[in-house]
Structure formats: C-alpha cells, structure tokens
Amino acid sequence: MSDPDGIIRLNTVIDRTGLSRSTIYRKIAEGTFPAQLRISIHGAGWRESDINRWVEDPVGWRLEREER
Numbered sequence: 001m002s003d004p005d006g007i008i009r010l011n012t013v014i015d016r017t018g019l020s021r022s023t024i025y026r027k028i029a030e031g032t033f034p035a036q037l038r039i040s041i042h043g044a045g046w047r048e049s050d051i052n053r054w055v056e057d058p059v060g061w062r063l064e065r066e067e068r
Contacts, residue, residue: 007037007045016051017058032061 027033
C-alpha cells in the first residue's frame, strides 16, 4: 500500500473514487470532496489520506482541518 500522507494525482483519484473529473470539481466547490493542493505551477494533487477518508464515508465526509 502507498504512503497515506502521499500526494496522488487526478487520474488516481478518479480510479479510487469512481467519480468523473467534472463531478470531483463540482463536489470540491460544494464542500463535499477534499480540495486539491498546488504541487507545482501547473500541477495539483490530493492528500492520499483525505481521499481514503472520503472513500470510507463519502456521505459523511467533512473537511477536518484547515488548509495547510
């Protein structure tokens, strides 16, 4: 298993959640999905631990911490 505090990219998030790209970004805007982190000028990713928490309980997921 990979590092739960690692950063994963969009294609991995799509594979793990079964959500489409547009659904992921809509849910981020609604506050019902973890927001991505800027990892470079043109790149972004998600904390693997945030995605794992969302997958475990997508209906009850809420952001537990402020942006780092």
